[in-house]
Amino acid sequence: MKGQGMRIRRLVTELRLLPYDPTKVIGFLLCAALAYLILAPVLALLLDTVRVNLRDSATIGIPTGTFTTYFLQRTFLSRVSEVLFWKPFWQTLFVAGAVCGIAIPMGALFAWLVVRTDLPGSKLVSRLMVVPYMIPSWTFAVAWISVFKNRRLGGLAGMLETMGFVPPDWLAYGALPIIVCESLHVFPFAFLLFGNALRSMDSQLEESARVLGASSFTISRRIVLPLLKPALLSSFLLTFSRVLGSFGTPYILGSGVKYYLLPTALYNSYKVGSPGVAAVIACVTVLMGVSLVALDMFFVREYRRFITLGGKGAILRKSPLGGLTLPALFFTLIALGITVLIPLGTLVLTTFMHRPGLFTVENFTLDYWIGATIPAMVGQKGFFLNPDILRSLKNSVWVAGSASLLCGFLGMLVGYVVVRLPKSRVAAYLRQVSFLPYLVPSIGFAAASLSFFAVPRGPIPSLYGSMFLLVLVMSLKYLPFASRSGITAMMQMGNEPEEAARVCGAGWLRRMGRIVLPLQKHALLTGVLLPLISGMKEQSLVIMLATPGTELMTTQILRFIDYGYTQLANATVVGIVGIIFILTLSMERLTGANLATGFASRG
Amino acid sequence: MAEIVLKNIRKTFGPSVVAVDDLNLTIQSGSFVSLLGPSGCGKTTTLRMIAGLDTPDGGELYLDGKLLFSESEGCMVPTEKRGMGLVFQSYALWPHMTVAQNVSFGLEMRGMPKEARRKRVQEVLELLHIDTLQNRYPSELSGGQQQRVALARMLAINPDVLLLDEPLSNLDAKLRLEMRTELKRLHQTLKNTILYVTHDQLEAMTLSTHVAVMHNGRILQYAPPLTIYRFPADLTVAAFVGSPPMNFFSRSENEGSDVFRSFLPLFPGLAERVHTVGVRPEDLYLSPTPPLDPWSYPAIFETVLPTGSDWIVSLRVHKRTIFLVLREEPRIKPGEQVWISTRTEKLHLFDTQQKRIESP
Numbered sequence: 001m002k003g004q005g006m007r008i009r010r011l012v013t014e015l016r017l018l019p020y021d022p023t024k025v026i027g028f029l030l031c032a033a034l035a036y037l038i039l040a041p042v043l044a045l046l047l048d049t050v051r052v053n054l055r056d057s058a059t060i061g062i063p064t065g066t067f068t069t070y071f072l073q074r075t076f077l078s079r080v081s082e083v084l085f086w087k088p089f090w091q092t093l094f095v096a097g098a099v100c101g102i103a104i105p106m107g108a109l110f111a112w113l114v115v116r117t118d119l120p121g122s123k124l125v126s127r128l129m130v131v132p133y134m135i136p137s138w139t140f141a142v143a144w145i146s147v148f149k150n151r152r153l154g155g156l157a158g159m160l161e162t163m164g165f166v167p168p169d170w171l172a173y174g175a176l177p178i179i180v181c182e183s184l185h186v187f188p189f190a191f192l193l194f195g196n197a198l199r200s201m202d203s204q205l206e207e208s209a210r211v212l213g214a215s216s217f218t219i220s221r222r223i224v225l226p227l228l229k230p231a232l233l234s235s236f237l238l239t240f241s242r243v244l245g246s247f248g249t250p251y252i253l254g255s256g257v258k259y260y261l262l263p264t265a266l267y268n269s270y271k272v273g274s275p276g277v278a279a280v281i282a283c284v285t286v287l288m289g290v291s292l293v294a295l296d297m298f299f300v301r302e303y304r305r306f307i308t309l310g311g312k313g314a315i316l317r318k319s320p321l322g323g324l325t326l327p328a329l330f331f332t333l334i335a336l337g338i339t340v341l342i343p344l345g346t347l348v349l350t351t352f353m354h355r356p357g358l359f360t361v362e363n364f365t366l367d368y369w370i371g372a373t374i375p376a377m378v379g380q381k382g383f384f385l386n387p388d389i390l391r392s393l394k395n396s397v398w399v400a401g402s403a404s405l406l407c408g409f410l411g412m413l414v415g416y417v418v419v420r421l422p423k424s425r426v427a428a429y430l431r432q433v434s435f436l437p438y439l440v441p442s443i444g445f446a447a448a449s450l451s452f453f454a455v456p457r458g459p460i461p462s463l464y465g466s467m468f469l470l471v472l473v474m475s476l477k478y479l480p481f482a483s484r485s486g487i488t489a490m491m492q493m494g495n496e497p498e499e500a501a502r503v504c505g506a507g508w509l510r511r512m513g514r515i516v517l518p519l520q521k522h523a524l525l526t527g528v529l530l531p532l533i534s535g536m537k538e539q540s541l542v543i544m545l546a547t548p549g550t551e552l553m554t555t556q557i558l559r560f561i562d563y564g565y566t567q568l569a570n571a572t573v574v575g576i577v578g579i580i581f582i583l584t585l586s587m588e589r590l591t592g593a594n595l596a597t598g599f600a601s602r603g
Numbered sequence: 604m605a606e607i608v609l610k611n612i613r614k615t616f617g618p619s620v621v622a623v624d625d626l627n628l629t630i631q632s633g634s635f636v637s638l639l640g641p642s643g644c645g646k647t648t649t650l651r652m653i654a655g656l657d658t659p660d661g662g663e664l665y666l667d668g669k670l671l672f673s674e675s676e677g678c679m680v681p682t683e684k685r686g687m688g689l690v691f692q693s694y695a696l697w698p699h700m701t702v703a704q705n706v707s708f709g710l711e712m713r714g715m716p717k718e719a720r721r722k723r724v725q726e727v728l729e730l731l732h733i734d735t736l737q738n739r740y741p742s743e744l745s746g747g748q749q750q751r752v753a754l755a756r757m758l759a760i761n762p763d764v765l766l767l768d769e770p771l772s773n774l775d776a777k778l779r780l781e782m783r784t785e786l787k788r789l790h791q792t793l794k795n796t797i798l799y800v801t802h803d804q805l806e807a808m809t810l811s812t813h814v815a816v817m818h819n820g821r822i823l824q825y826a827p828p829l830t831i832y833r834f835p836a837d838l839t840v841a842a843f844v845g846s847p848p849m850n851f852f853s854r855s856e857n858e859g860s861d862v863f864r865s866f867l868p869l870f871p872g873l874a875e876r877v878h879t880v881g882v883r884p885e886d887l888y889l890s891p892t893p894p895l896d897p898w899s900y901p902a903i904f905e906t907v908l909p910t911g912s913d914w915i916v917s918l919r920v921h922k923r924t925i926f927l928v929l930r931e932e933p934r935i936k937p938g939e940q941v942w943i944s945t946r947t948e949k950l951h952l953f954d955t956q957q958k959r960i961e962s963p
Contacts, residue, residue, distance in 0.1 A: 009677035020681040423617070496695035499656055502682040503689040504709035504760065514708075518699045 022508055027417040027426040030410075034433045037476055042286070042440065045448035048279035053451075056276045071276035084277055088265035089284070095179055095250075095261060096243040102183040104235050107190025108228075110335065113328060115198040118318045120325070125332055126195065132339045133188035134584055135577050136537035138248025140181035142557065142573050143343035145252055146350050146566055148172040153256045155564015156376070159350070162357030174259040181249050184339050186242050190235040197231035203317040230299060237296045244288055245441035247540035248554075252561055263443045263540060270447065270544060282447035290439045344577065351383075351571040368567040383571040392556035393575070399467060399542075399552060400535030403474035408528035410434075410475065411482025412489075412520060419490035431487070438480035442540035449473045450544055465547040477541055478531040485530075489523030522591060529587040536579055605667055605763035605796045606632045607653060612662035614648055614820075622648040624820035626662070630798060630813075635790050637799045637807035640817035641843070646800045649817070650766050653798065654689045655682035666764070688757030692769040694749045696741040702728070702752050703737040709760040727755045730792075731785075747778045751785075758793070767799045771806060783810060804844050808832065816840045838957035841881050847915055847926040849951070850887070853879040861921055862900055869898055869947050876960055879953040885928040886949035889916065890942050891935065899944035904935045918943065 018025065050067055057064040075085045110129060114122045132140075148167045149158030160167050170176055201224070209219045243261070250261040260268065262285055270278035321328055350356040351368045354376065367374050371382035383389055414434050418427040437445055449472070454464040463469040497519060501511045517524075539554040546555040553576050560569035607630040614623040623645040630636050638646035651657040653664065655671070658679060664672040671680045696705055703724050710720045728734040731751045741749055750770060757765060767786075771779045787810055790797055801807050807814045808828040815825040816839075824836040835841035841849050852863040855878070867874045893899060903919040909932070916927040918941070927943065935941055952960040 006677070013677045013679055017679060017681055020683055494693070494695075496691045496693055497697055499682075500689070500691060500695040500697070500756070501708070502656065503654060503687065503757070505683045505686070505712035506708070507683055510712070515697055519697070 020507060023417060023420045024426075026413060027421055027430065030413060030417060031426060031429055034430065037472065038433055038436050041448040041452035042436070044452040045279055045282055045286070045444075048276060048451045049283055053275050056274050059274065071274065071280050074274070075277050075280040084265065084269065084273070085281060085284075088260040088262050091175070091259065092243065092261045095175060095182065096240045098179045099182045099186055099243055100236055100239045102179065103187035103239055104190045104232065106183070106335075107187045107235065108194045110332065111191050111194035111198055113332065115195050116318060117321050117328070118325075119321065119328055119332065125336070128336050128340060129191050130188050132185055135344075135580065136248070136539065136554070137182070137185040137242075137246050138252060138539060139347070139573055139577060140184050140343050141177070141249040141252040142561070142569060143346045144177050144181055145561070146356055146570060147346060148177065153564070156356065156566045159346070159357030162355050169257060173253055173257040177253045178250055178259070178261070181253065182243055182246065184343070186239050187339070189238050189242070193231040193235050194228065197228050201227055233299045234296060237292050241289060241292045241441070244285055244292075245443065245540055247443055247543055248558070251558065263441070266443055266447065267544060275451070278447060279451060282444040285441045285444040286439070289441045289444065293439050347570045347574050351567050351574060353567070356566060368571050377565055377568070380565065380568060383568070383575065386568065388551070388556060389553070389568070389572055389575075392551045392553045395467065395550060396536060396553040399470045399474060400532050400538070402471045403478070403535050404528045404531035406471065407475035407478045407482045407531045408524055410479055411486035411527050412524055413486070414483040415486025415488070415490040416516070418487050420495065430483075434483035435480045437477050442477060443544065445477055446473060446541050446544045465550065467550050470542055470545055470550060470552070473545060474535050474538060474541060475531070478534060482527045482531060485523060485527050489520055493519050526587070526591050529583065529591070533580055533583045533587065536583065537576060606630065607764065607796065607798070608665040609649075609653070610663040610665075612649070612652060612664065613660045614645075614652060614657065615660055621820050623652070623659070626820070626822060628815060628822060628825065630796060632796055633794050634812045635797045635799065635810060636813045636815060637801055637811040638815050638817055639801060639804060639807040639843075642802055644817045645820040646817050647768055650768055650798060650800050654687055654766055655680065655685050686760070686762055687764040687766055688760065688762035689766040690753045690757055690768065690770045692772060694753040696749055696752055696756070698741050701738050701740055702733070702744070705741070705752060706756050706759050709756065713760065723759060727759045730758070730789075731755045746774055747782065750774060750782060758789070763795055765795055765797045767797065769801055772803070786810060804846065808844075816843060818843075834959065835951065836959050838879060838881075838953045841951055841953070845883055847884050847928065849881045849883050850925040851879055851881045865900055866898060866950065869950070870952070873952065873960060876954050877952045878955045879957070881951040881953065882945050882949060884915070884926040886945050887927045888944050889927060889929065889933060890944065893942050894944045896944035897947060899942045902941055902943050904933075904937055904939050904941050906937055907933060
C-alpha cells in the first residue's frame with residue numbers, strides 16, 4: 001500500500017516536470033514509432049517467407065496464413081529455382097565483380113592523376129569526375145538504350161540503327177551494357193575513396209622509405225599499397241552494395257533479353273509471380289546488404305589503427321608527369337567525355353529529333369518539349385505540356401519534399417534524444433534502429449514496407465497506392481543519414497548551451513525555439529536538402545510502390561521506355577538531371593557542404 | 604540570503620558507478636565554498652544536482668530551508684525554478700546571440716521590460732569591465748572575455764547562489780590569476796553564496812572561505828583552507844593538498860620503514876597507533892653536517908629544480924625520493940651526503956584508518 005502511494009507520488013512528480021524536460025517522453029514515442037515503421041515491416045517480410053499470403057493462396061491451394069516451407073523450397077530447390085533465383089543471383093555476383101574490375105582501377109588511376117601528379121586543371125577534373133555520381137545511376141542506361149537499341153524491342157529505332165548499323169543483342173542488352181553503365185556510375189566512389197586516401201598519405205612516408213634505401217617498386221609494395229587497402233576494400237564493398245540495390249539499369253537493359261539481376265528478379269516475382277518468392281528474394285538481398293555493411297565496419301575498425309597523428313598536416317609532393325602530361329590530359333578528357341558529356345549530350349540531342357540518329361534539317365523538332373501533339377506518339381504531348389510528366393513532376397516534388405522534411409525532422413529528434421540521454425537504453429536502441437534501413441537494399445526495404453502496409457493494420461487502412469506510403473518509405477530509407485547527421489550536430493553543440501538556458505529559467509519550448517533550433521539551422525538544412533536530392537532521383541525504392549495515380553518522374557521514365565517513347569523518356573531524364581543540378585548547386589551555395597564529400601547514398 | 608543543505612545525497616550512474624555517496628554538506632549563506640578533488644571524484648555531479656540538472660537517487664536538498672529535492676517526499680524543483688546561476692567550464696555562450704543578448708536572456712525569461720533589461724545588462728557588463736563588447740558575437744571574443752560574459756550572463760539575474768564549474772581551467776596562467784582576483788572582488792562586493800568546483804588546489808586555497816575535499820564521491824574534510832593545509836584530517840587530503848606533495852613514511856612500506864622507525868621516539872605515547880608519518884617539503888631542513896635537532900636523518904642529494912622564488916630539492920632516502928623546498932639556493936653537489944631534519948610539531952601523524960592523530 002505504502003509502496004503504491006510512493007509510486008503514484010513519483011509519477012505525479014514526473015508528470016509535473018514534463019513541460020521542463022520532455023526528452024524521455026519524446027524518446028519513448030520515437031522508439032515506438034520506429035519499432036512500428038522499421039522493425040515491424042522487416043519482421044513482416046521475414047514472416048512472409050514462411051507464411052502463405054492472400055495472392056499466393058489461390059495459386060498454390062494452401063489457405064492464407066498457413067505456415068509453409070513452400071516458398072523457400074520453390075526459390076532455392078525447385079525446378080524453377082534456377083530461373084527464379086539462382087541465375088539472377090550468380091549474374092548479380094558476376095556483374096558486381098566485373099563492375100569492381102572496371103570501376104576501381106579507373107577510379108584509383110584518376111585519383112592518383114589528380115592528387116599525386118601535376119596534371120593541369122586537376123581541380124576542375126576532380127569536380128567533373130564526381131558528376132556521374134551526382135546524376136541518377138540509370139541515366140547511363142537510358143542513354144545507352146537510345147543509342148544501341150535494336151529491333152528486338154518495339155518503338156523507335158536506336159540511333160545506330162537509324163544510321164545504318166544494327167547493334168547485335170550482346171551489345172544492346174544484357175551483361176555488357178549493364179556492366180559498362182554501372183561502372184560509369186560507380187567509379188566516382190572509387191575515385192573519391194582513393195583520392196581521400198592518397199590525399200591523407202604523407203609523402204614523407206615514402207621519402208622515409210627512400211632514405212632508408214628502398215626502390216620505387218618496394219615502396220609501392222610495402223608502403224603505398226598497404227595504406228590504400230582500406231580504400232580498396234571499401235570501394236569493393238560499396239560497388240557490390242550499389243549493384244545489389246540498383247533497379248533501373250538492369251531493368252532497362254536486361255528485361256528485354258530476360259537477363260535478370262536480383263532487384264529485377266524480385267520485382268518480377270512480385271509483379272507477375274509469387275509475392276512469397278519475392279519475400280524470400282528480398283530477404284536474401286537484406287542478408288547480403290547486412291553482411292556487406294558488417295564487413296565494411298569490420299575493415300574500418302581494423303584499419304583505424306592506421307590513422308596516425310602527425311605534428312603537422314600531411315605534405316603532398318606531386319610527381320611531375322613530364323612528357324606524359326599531354327597523353328594523360330588527353331586520356332582524362334576522353335574519360336570525362338565518356339562518363340559525362342556523351343551520355344548527357346546524347347539524351348539532350350535525342351529529345352530534339354523525330355528519329356534519333358537521322359541528321360537532316362527537317363528531322364529536328366521542338367515537339368518533344370513544347371509540342372501540343374506529337375505525330376509519332378498518338379495522344380502524347382511535349383514535356384512542358386504532357387499531363388503524365390507534369391503530374392509525375394508534381395508527385396516527385398511533393399513526395400521527395402515531404403519525405404525530406406519528415407526525414408530531417410525525425411533525424412534531428414533522434415539526434416536530440418540520443419545526445420540528451422547518453423548511455424541509456426533508449427539512445428542505444430534509437431541509434432541502431434534508425435540505422436537499420438541502411439543495411440537493407442532499397443528494393444528489399446520497399447518489399448518489406450509493402451508486405452506490412454499493403455494490408456489494413458488496426459486503425460490504419462491499407463496504404464498501397466497512396467502517396468503517403470511513398471513519403472513514409474522514402475523518409476525512413478534516408479533516416480540513417482539524417483539521424484547520423486542529427487547525432488553529430490547535436491554532439492557538436494553539446495548539452496551545455498541548453499542547460500545554460502535552463503539555468504536562466506527557459507522552459508523546453510523556449511529552449512527549442514531560442515537556442516536549439518537556431519543553433520541547428522545549418523544541420524537541419526543539410527538534413528533536409530540531401531534527402532530531397534536523393535528523393536528526386538530515387539527509383540529502386542519507389543518502383544514497387546508507385547501506382548498509376550502516384551507515378552513519380554523516375555517511374556514515369558520506365559513507363560515511357562516500356563511504351564517505346566524514347567524522346568519523352570529522355571526529356572524526363574534531362575528534366576530530373578536539371579533539377580538535381582540546380583538543387584545540388586543551391587545546397588552547396590547555402591550550406592557550404594560539398595556533395596562529393598558528404599553523402600554516400602546507396603542504391 | 605541563501606543557505607544550501609545537502610542531506611544523505613546519493614547519485615549512481617548505471618549499476619556500478621557511485622558518483623556521489625551519502626553526501627552531507629551545509630553551505631552557509633554568503634560563503635565561498637570550493638569542492639576540491641581529482642577528476643571523477645563527484646564534485647561536478649554534486650554541483651549539477653544542486654543546480655537541478657541531475658536528479659539525485661536519494662537524500663534531500665534544501666535552499667534556505669525550502670525543499671528542493673527529496674527522494675522520499677517525491678519532490679523535485681526543476682532547474683528553471685531554482686533561480687541559481689551556473690557558469691560552465693566551456694562557458695556555453697550561445698554563439699548565435701551577441702554579448703548583450705546572451706546577458707539579457709535570463710532577464711527576458713523573468714519577464715523584465717525591455718528598457719529595464721537594457722539598463723541591467725549595461726550595469727552588469729560594466730561591473731565586469733566588458734561594456735564595450737555588447738554587440739560582439741562570442742566567436743569574436745578572447746577566452747578571458749568569453750569567461751567574463753559567461754559570468755555576466757549569470758550575474759545579470761542576481762542569483763543568491765552562483766555555481767561555478769571549473770570556470771578558469773580553459774584560461775592561460777596569467778588570465779587565470781586576473782580572473783581569480785576578479786572573482787574574489789565580485790564575491791566581496793555582491794556577497795552571494797558561491798559554490799566553486801575545481802581540481803586546482805591553488806584556486807581552492809586562494810579563493811574560498813571553506814574548502815570541501817572530495818574523493819570517491821565522499822567529502823573527506825570540510826574546513827577553511829588554512830585548516831585543511833595545516834591540519835589535514837586524512838591521509839588522502841594531506842596527499843592531495845600541497846605542492847610539491849607531502850612526504851610520507853609508512854610502517855608497512857619496505858623502503859621507508861627505517862625512516863619511519865626513527866620518528867617513533869618523538870611521540871612515545873602514540874608509537875602503537877601511528878601508521879604513517881607525513882612532513883611537508885617546506886617543513887624539512889637541510890644541513891651538510893648532522894644537526895642537533897631531536898630528529899634528523901642522512902640522505903643523498905639528487906638534484907635541484909629552481910623555480911625562481913624557491914628551490915625544490917629531491918633527495919634519496921633509503922631507495923626512495925623525497926622533496927624539500929628551500930628559500931635559498933643549496934650549495935651542495937649531486938651525490939653528496941646531507942642531513943634532513945624537522946621539528947616535532949611539524950609532523951602529521953595518521954593511524955591505520957588513515958585518519959589524523961592529534962599530537963598531544
